[in-house]
Amino acid sequence: MQHPIRFYDKPAGGLGSLNGTAKALRSNSALPALRVLPQLNQPGGVDCPGCAYPDSPKDKAVDFCEQGAWAIAHESTARRATPEFFAANPLAALRTRAEWELEGFGRLTAPMLYDGASDTYREIEWQAAFKLAAGALRALDAPGRAVFYASGRSSNEAAFPYQLFARAFGTNNMPDSSNYCHESSGMALGTTLGVGKSTVTREDFEHAEAIFVFGQNPATNHPRMLGDLREASLRGCRIAAFNPMLEPGLRGFADPQSLVETLTGRGTRIASEYFQVRVGGDLAAITGMCKAVLEAEEAGGKVLDRDFIARHTTGFEDFAAAVQTQSWQQVEQDSGLSREQIEKAAAIYIASRATIATWCMGLTQHEYAIETIQMLVNLMLLRGNVGKPGAGLMPVRGHSNVQGDRTVGVTNRPKKEWLEGLERVFGFTPPAQNGLDAVAAINGIMDGSVHAFLGLGGNFAVAGPDTPRVLQAMQGLQLTVHIATKLNRTHLHPGRVGLLLPCLSRTERDEQEGGRQFVSVEDTASMVHASAGRSDPASAKLRSEPHIVTELARHTLGGAAAIPGIDWQAMGRDYSVTRALIEQVASTAVAGFEKYNDRIAQPRGFHLPNSARNRDWKTASGKAQFSAIALPQDTIMGRARAAFGDDVLCLATVRAHRQYNTTVYRDTTGEVDRYRGVHHTRKVLFISAGTMARLGLRGGQLVDVHAAAPDGIARKCAGYQLVQYDVPDGDVFGYFPELTPLISPALVARGSATPAFKEVPVLLKPAE
Ligand SMILES: Nc1nc2c(c(=O)[nH]1)N[C@H]1C(S)=C(S)[C@@H](COP(=O)(O)OP(=O)(O)OC[C@H]3O[C@@H](n4cnc5c(=O)[nH]c(N)nc54)[C@H](O)[C@@H]3O)O[C@H]1N2
Numbered sequence: 001m002q003h004p005i006r007f008y009d010k011p012a013g014g015l016g017s018l019n020g021t022a023k024a025l026r027s028n029s030a031l032p033a034l035r036v037l038p039q040l041n042q043p044g045g046v047d048c049p050g051c052a053y054p055d056s057p058k059d060k061a062v063d064f065c066e067q068g069a070w071a072i073a074h075e076s077t078a079r080r081a082t083p084e085f086f087a088a089n090p091l092a093a094l095r096t097r098a099e100w101e102l103e104g105f106g107r108l109t110a111p112m113l114y115d116g117a118s119d120t121y122r123e124i125e126w127q128a129a130f131k132l133a134a135g136a137l138r139a140l141d142a143p144g145r146a147v148f149y150a151s152g153r154s155s156n157e158a159a160f161p162y163q164l165f166a167r168a169f170g171t172n173n174m175p176d177s178s179n180y181c182h183e184s185s186g187m188a189l190g191t192t193l194g195v196g197k198s199t200v201t202r203e204d205f206e207h208a209e210a211i212f213v214f215g216q217n218p219a220t221n222h223p224r225m226l227g228d229l230r231e232a233s234l235r236g237c238r239i240a241a242f243n244p245m246l247e248p249g250l251r252g253f254a255d256p257q258s259l260v261e262t263l264t265g266r267g268t269r270i271a272s273e274y275f276q277v278r279v280g281g282d283l284a285a286i287t288g289m290c291k292a293v294l295e296a297e298e299a300g301g302k303v304l305d306r307d308f309i310a311r312h313t314t315g316f317e318d319f320a321a322a323v324q325t326q327s328w329q330q331v332e333q334d335s336g337l338s339r340e341q342i343e344k345a346a347a348i349y350i351a352s353r354a355t356i357a358t359w360c361m362g363l364t365q366h367e368y369a370i371e372t373i374q375m376l377v378n379l380m381l382l383r384g385n386v387g388k389p390g391a392g393l394m395p396v397r398g399h400s401n402v403q404g405d406r407t408v409g410v411t412n413r414p415k416k417e418w419l420e421g422l423e424r425v426f427g428f429t430p431p432a433q434n435g436l437d438a439v440a441a442i443n444g445i446m447d448g449s450v451h452a453f454l455g456l457g458g459n460f461a462v463a464g465p466d467t468p469r470v471l472q473a474m475q476g477l478q479l480t481v482h483i484a485t486k487l488n489r490t491h492l493h494p495g496r497v498g499l500l501l502p503c504l505s506r507t508e509r510d511e512q513e514g515g516r517q518f519v520s521v522e523d524t525a526s527m528v529h530a531s532a533g534r535s536d537p538a539s540a541k542l543r544s545e546p547h548i549v550t551e552l553a554r555h556t557l558g559g560a561a562a563i564p565g566i567d568w569q570a571m572g573r574d575y576s577v578t579r580a581l582i583e584q585v586a587s588t589a590v591a592g593f594e595k596y597n598d599r600i601a602q603p604r605g606f607h608l609p610n611s612a613r614n615r616d617w618k619t620a621s622g623k624a625q626f627s628a629i630a631l632p633q634d635t636i637m638g639r640a641r642a643a644f645g646d647d648v649l650c651l652a653t654v655r656a657h658r659q660y661n662t663t664v665y666r667d668t669t670g671e672v673d674r675y676r677g678v679h680h681t682r683k684v685l686f687i688s689a690g691t692m693a694r695l696g697l698r699g700g701q702l703v704d705v706h707a708a709a710p711d712g713i714a715r716k717c718a719g720y721q722l723v724q725y726d727v728p729d730g731d732v733f734g735y736f737p738e739l740t741p742l743i744s745p746a747l748v749a750r751g752s753a754t755p756a757f758k759e760v761p762v763l764l765k766p767a768e
């Protein structure tokens with residue numbers, strides 16, 4: 001049989017990516033992955049757990065990338081973290097291991113319970129595990145003592161019973177990875193356009209005349225998007241990147257599908273324009289673009305879509321007045337870009353009849369993230385770039401089903417309609433008040449008000465701020481339950497009852513009493529589609545996420561406390577039951593789930609309608625909302641410099657090429673961050689020559705990084721090597737999760753409470 005493996009991605013050097021894929025398989029002894037790769041993102045196949053970028057609407061033989069291959073290879077590894085492994089490795093010893101070593105121990109194989117006397121996890125029977133968790137939950141003095149965290153990897157069929165479990169238990173304490181990620185996007189879009197999701201589909205990339213990419217590194221994090229950008233570039237679409245780091249992968253892309261590009265190493269230009277905005281400077285830069293557009297209109301340019309503004313929007317006058325009062329001088333100072341540069345960006349925008357704006361963590365993980373995205377909405381509204389082909393706003397989500405989890409109710413701020421739907425279908429009254437988000441949960445764990453933590457996937461404490469303190473505090477919890485595929489650091493800090501429950505991964509066959517099951521997920525463009533694993537499970541003792549969640553719920557809420565309307569076992573046995581229930585709850589809360597079970601069988605699933613895409617504005621005013629926003633005076637960096645002096649630098653924590661969030665991959669050849677050229681170490685800081693000169697430091701020198709934190713707590717990461725790089729003066733860049741211990745939970749986005757992972761005030765001192 002022929003597998004025509006032609007890759008989508010291949011930034012900066014086609015062969016490197018092909019080679020990277022081969023290495024992914026080799027380095028994990030992951031031969032089963034070879035069988036999985038051709039099924040990735042194909043109808044009837046497996047949804048790639050790598051990212052949430054939409055699948056190709058066209059019939060393409062291959063729709064996966066190098067990074068997806070790494071994700072799959074790591075899931076399909078032959079290595080196993082067995083009960084014998086745990087018996088031989090007390091947690092105190094495991095805590096000294098690096099992230100990639102924990103990951104490298106392989107797949108979990110059996111349910112485990114922490115034993116304090118031996119400081120090890122010991123195997124336990126599934127039923128006993130469920131009973132213990134249920135007992136500990138029922139012993140809490142109030143349902144609000146528990147938090148139910150979710151990482152955005154789980155399917156709709158796992159997420160729906162999970163949120164039902166939390167609410168039937170009596171709490172909306174459902175922090176999720178979205179709190180760490182695109183929360184600011186959802187909020188900014190929700191208030192302005194009435195829907196917190198992308199208005200763009202993958203087809204739109206074929207019609208755009210300009211694409212603006214803000215704060216995103218797709219060569220590493222959404223490689224399949226680069227294929228779309230490359231095609232757009234080849235047909236003459238202008239692509240402009242706003243990014244403080246000069247990212248090689250955004251500038252050129254050698255497509256492995258193109259033999260010429262692969263062999264010559266000569267790529268297609270991606271970003272024709274590159275704007276090196278300073279970290280946190282996007283609000284000023286976009287404000288400047290709006291200002292330039294308004295000035296062009298005043299000069300008689302007829303650049304505004306007056307008809308659209310009149311018919312579809314509200315708030316234009318206030319917005320325009322706010323923008324006009326901002327001086328160019330302020331805009332230049334805050335953005336780090338010159339007026340000429342901003343006018344050039346505006347000219348690209350004005351010349352385009354259909355513009356897409358995409359963004360990722362470079363915009364969302366900032367104090368003024370919501371305002372920044374609202375200003376981007378303003379810019380797009382000026383020329384009617386929402387709700388027409390080839391145009392729109394696109395937050396590019398991270399986890400492969402983070403959007404779907406939200407759609408089926410995983411959130412600490414549920415909509416009234418959703419709760420009413422639950423009440424109607426299941427006959428109980430869910431709690432109405434909002435629950436804890438991720439940072440509130442962290443604070444609750446640290447101040448002792450949270451007593452139990454459940455995690456449906458993820459690496460909660462390592463993904464969030466102040467890792468060492470949070471991990472320490474987690475050991476004081478009454479209960480920790482982690483549903484996971486692989487070991488990570490959060491698991492090494494169990495509560496009094498500490499359970500580690502291993503689950504099937506997406507690529508594995510899922511047999512239940514009701515027969516072989518598949519699950520469904522929603523991508524960043526709101527396509528809901530099926531995903532069916534085919535590989536043999538890593539261990540016979542694994543259970544599916546839906547099974548584990550429904551059994552935990554049944555044991556906790558069974559017996560006299562049972563809610564008669566909820567049949568947990570039915571949902572665990574046959575996931576079509578869950579889909580039918582989602583359809584019923586959604587019928588009055590979320591549009592588009594009609595005939596879920598029939599339509600999920602269609603080859604590419606179905607699209608959940610996006611009201612803003614249809615210019616139907618579900619906002620308070622019934623119109624798309626312009627926002628009047630002034631450039632802020634009170635900022636994290638301003639406050640830190642006032643307190644700690646002018647040597648304070650702004651640290652943005654980013655991903656290297658060889659990692660998936662907190663999962664660090666070990667490449668046997670030492671490659672760490674291919675496009676940025678980093679090998680053999682992750683303990684680097686990217687810094688400009690100007691900053692080093694000013695601080696009396698030099699490239700290659702080792703420094704200690706100290707937090708200049710508002711709460712006065714000393715936080716330090718020692719022994720980082722300075723790498724001279726093309727970044728703005730005053731900004732430094734390094735990798736998470738290693739640098740996360742520098743981040744105080746007090747540094748968050750206003751309104752969304754997303755940690756300001758890209759705006760961390762630090763001081764550098766020569767290493768001690
Ligand atoms: N292989 C792989 N794929 C992934 C992931 C992974 O870890 N590995 N993670 C997944 C997840 S959950 C997510 S959310 C996405 C993340 O995808 P990205 O958002 O692309 O990831 P980051 O590395 O956080 O990169 C952010 C980019 O923002 C830039 N940046 C930093 N500060 C600023 C700023 O102030 N303004 C602007 N304009 N840019 C800034 C950085 O230079 C960097 O290029 O990727 C998803 N896909």
Ligand SMILES: Nc1nc2c(c(=O)[nH]1)N[C@H]1C(S)=C(S)[C@@H](COP(=O)(O)OP(=O)(O)OC[C@H]3O[C@@H](n4cnc5c(=O)[nH]c(N)nc54)[C@H](O)[C@@H]3O)O[C@H]1N2
Pocket residue numbers: 150151152153154177178180181182361365398399456457458459460462463464483484485486487488503504505506545653654655660661662663736737739740757
């Ligand atoms: N400093 C800093 N911190 C950040 C960010 C940043 O840019 N800078 N980015 C943030 C962002 S955008 C995000 S989304 C969060 C991510 O936060 P999380 O989603 O909590 O973290 P992950 O690293 O994706 O979780 C990895 C773990 O998930 C488990 N896992 C993997 N696959 C599966 C599966 O199929 N099922 C189950 N049940 N478990 C599985 C494994 O045990 C693995 O160790 O991190 C955030 N943290």
Ligand SMILES: [Mo]
Pocket residue numbers: 177180181182397398399
């Ligand atoms: Mo994310």
